[in-house]
Amino acid sequence: MTNYHTLTQAEAVAYAQGIEEIFPDGAQLKLRDIGDGNLNNVFHIWDQASGRSLILKQALPYFKMVGESVPLTLDRVRIEYEALRINGEICPDQTPKVYTYDSDLALIAMEDLSDHTVMRRGLMEKVRAPLFAEHVGSFLAQTMFFTSDLAMDQQEKKLRVKSFINPELCNITEDLILYAPFTKSRLNSVEPHIRDSVVRIWEDKELHLEVTLLREIFLTKAEALLHGDLHTDNIFIKSDSTKVIDREFAFYGPIGFDIGTLIGNVLLNYSGQEGWSTDARERTNYRRYLLDTVNDLWTQFESQFRDLWNGYAADRLVNTPGYQDFYVTKLLQDTIGFAGVLMLCRVYGYIHVADIDDIKDAAARERAQRTALEIGVALIKRNRSAHSIKEVLDIALKVVK
DSSP: OOTOOOOOOOHHHHHHTTTTTSSSSTTTTEEOOOOOOEEEEEEEETTTTTTEEEEEEEEOSEEEETTTEEEEOTTHHHHHHHHHHHHHHHOGSOOEEEEEEEETTTTEOOOOOTOOOHHHHHHHHOOOOHHHHHHHHHHHHHHHHHSSSSSSSSSHHHHHHHTTTTTTHHHHHHTTTTOOOOOHHHTTTOOOGGGHHHHHHOOOHHHHHHHHHHHHHHHHOEEEEEOSSOOOOGEEEEETEEOOOOOTTTTOHHHHHHHHHHHHHHHHHHHHHHHHHHHHHHHHHHHHHHHHHHHHHHHHHHHHHHHHHHOOOOSSSSSSTTHEEEEEHHHHHHHHHHHHHHHHHHHHSSSSOOOHHHSSSHHHHHHHHHHHHHHHHHHHHHHGGOOOTTTHHHHHHHHHO
16 A cells, blocks of 8 residues: 555545545535544545535554554455445445445545434433344344355355455454453553452453353354444444444454344443433333343344255255254354453453443442443353353343342
8 A cells, every 4th residue: 555645634525525426516525523433534524515425434554542553454444345345235224335445545435324323322322223133133144144154155255264364453352352351461441449340350260261262262263254343333223224334353253253242232231221221210121122132133133044044055064954053052152152251341441331431420330330240251151051042131130130
């Protein structure tokens, strides 16, 4: 990327104006910098007169949250573009439209989703999204099945695995989610009032074995093309639409990681209701909705995944009696384990979540943190013996009683 440079705001506007068939000639474009993430500059650019708009996302050659001392590959933009292209072919309704991809400038221009709500913020405001589980369960089933050995020619799939090798961003996950939270690492950020619970996690050898096995799965299982960072900030919702954004962490990995990451985020909000619902009845009702969402998400995924398997499986041996049940049960177990790991790392790891950190009342925030830690530990320890998503719901209900 010899022509790479970081665009100024004026250059970003000029670049957007040059994209064909988006803005009228001579449009007076406006720009808003929304690059509040960890890795990129993101601009919302629009023309008030025509109502047309787009998002321009440019990768930075370093970890934005830390600075230039931690360089990052710009190849992640190619990976994100290819993941968007593949997901768009399989699930266009849940994938933002891409207007242009520029490898030299490491940027993508794509559909503006300003008319949607960021799901994390929606959950914090107790919004109900009745189509979320259906839409995302279907998205996960289809994108996972059709990028796996179950549906693809094995040689073609191996070549695709090669093109999605994403070592630098996978290393972020390996360190910040699957290693540091279980050690006394400088990468953790532990508030003093929960240090006793965190120390118990650091000393829990039974827990460490389960995490080590989950880490092995993450490192070695190239089951399907994953999003790689599927949390509720990367899902946009409105009454009739659900969109999944930000695929720069995409790689071939274990299916349960994506599903578990998302379920873990919903359960973090469940824990955070200590601070977002002051009325006990309202809190109980919304927590019930959140657990119903977890149940419906998994149920929708499993139902569609099995239907796709029965209708489109290409491998010669996958319809061996008993194999489908074995495979899906293992997916559930991986999902539960990764959900638990995600919950712990987002409470006291390097990167936290607003569902809990933004709770102003200190006592409520501590209750939310301890709730999340207890649920997370229980999920990790249950993962290899689990056989039903109901076990997740039972754990969550038990912890808040």
